[in-house]
Amino acid sequence: MVELAPSYERFAYAYDRIMYNVDYHRWADYIQKIFRHHSESPTSILDVACGTGALTFILSELGYQMTGVDLAEGMLEIARQKSIDLGIVAAFKPGDMRNFDLGEQFDTVICTYDSINYMRDEDEFASACRQASIHLKPDGIFIFDVTTERNIARHFHGQTFAENHEDYAYIWQNIYSKRDQICRTTLTFFIQENNLFRRFEELHVQRIFDNGLIKKILQRCGYDVIGMYDMYTFNRPGRFSDRVNFVARKT
Numbered sequence: 684m685v686e687l688a689p690s691y692e693r694f695a696y697a698y699d700r701i702m703y704n705v706d707y708h709r710w711a712d713y714i715q716k717i718f719r720h721h722s723e724s725p726t727s728i729l730d731v732a733c734g735t736g737a738l739t740f741i742l743s744e745l746g747y748q749m750t751g752v753d754l755a756e757g758m759l760e761i762a763r764q765k766s767i768d769l770g771i772v773a774a775f776k777p778g779d780m781r782n783f784d785l786g787e788q789f790d791t792v793i794c795t796y797d798s799i800n801y802m803r804d805e806d807e808f809a810s811a812c813r814q815a816s817i818h819l820k821p822d823g824i825f826i827f828d829v830t831t832e833r834n835i836a837r838h839f840h841g842q843t844f845a846e847n848h849e850d851y852a853y854i855w856q857n858i859y860s861k862r863d864q865i866c867r868t869t870l871t872f873f874i875q876e877n878n879l880f881r882r883f884e885e886l887h888v889q890r891i892f893d894n895g896l897i898k899k900i901l902q903r904c905g906y907d908v909i910g911m912y913d914m915y916t917f918n919r920p921g922r923f924s925d926r927v928n929f930v931a932r933k934t
């Protein structure tokens with residue numbers, strides 16, 4: 684019998700090890716370049732969908748006051764434990780990017796690594812943009828990236844990834860429907876509990892949004908779109924872009 688777990692609750696166990704090849708330092712560096720490019724010098728940053736805090740901690744070390752929010756308590760537990768282990772100060776709070784309210788405002792809100800692709804339709808995307816805006820000081824900027832259809836079609840659709848470790852194993856299967864612009868990922872985990880392995884399954888659903896539609900949603904939610912870049916650059920995104928970075932100012 685397979686136990687169905689909410690997204691990222693079991694993934695959290697091995698997330699940092701599975702993502703070992705993600706260069707979060709390069710990501711933090713790019714975010715700082717975006718600040719300089721747009722003459723921003725924020726003090727406080729809210730990291731929406733912060734996960735286990737990989738980027739949150741690097742930005743904290745760089746001197747920003749960091750707060751992370753995530754839907755998955757499993758991811759937040761790891762982030763809080765890392766905060767203790769690493770001795771790096773950052774606040775981690777539970778929240779759904781579609782409707783959370785921390786009751787405070789930040790100079791910048793970020794949402795990285797395709798997290799906003801978890802919004803399933805235009806309304807959800809707009810809710811996430813509005814909640815980000817509620818948490819931004821006047822003129823603050825919202826930086827987020829989206830994965831592109833090219834990335835999903837070339838690197839995920841129809842593909843299965845698997846790893847086998849001493850204490851866990853996983854199978855990661857992806858199917859993209861071009862018609863719905865939806866990528867469905869089934870993650871099957873086998874995680875060691877005492878001398879046995881328990882099997883869990885997570886279903887992840889991510890939606891692809893066209894850049895033009897994202898711009899319209901942002902404008903509708905009261906933002907000026909001040910940047911739309913091919914990942915890690917300041918170039919216009921094109922048909923070869925795998926990830927697109929948006930920078931929007933709260934008006």
Ligand SMILES: C[S@@+](CC[C@H](N)C(=O)[O-])C[C@H]1O[C@@H](n2cnc3c(N)ncnc32)[C@H](O)[C@@H]1O
Nearest residue numbers: 691732733734753754755779780795796798801
């Ligand atoms: C690909 S991970 C990225 C995590 C982190 N930003 C990083 O770069 O490692 C996506 C994250 O989005 C979170 N997430 C998905 N839907 C969410 C929602 N509605 N509200 C808040 N977080 C959400 C997941 O729990 C997960 O931690």
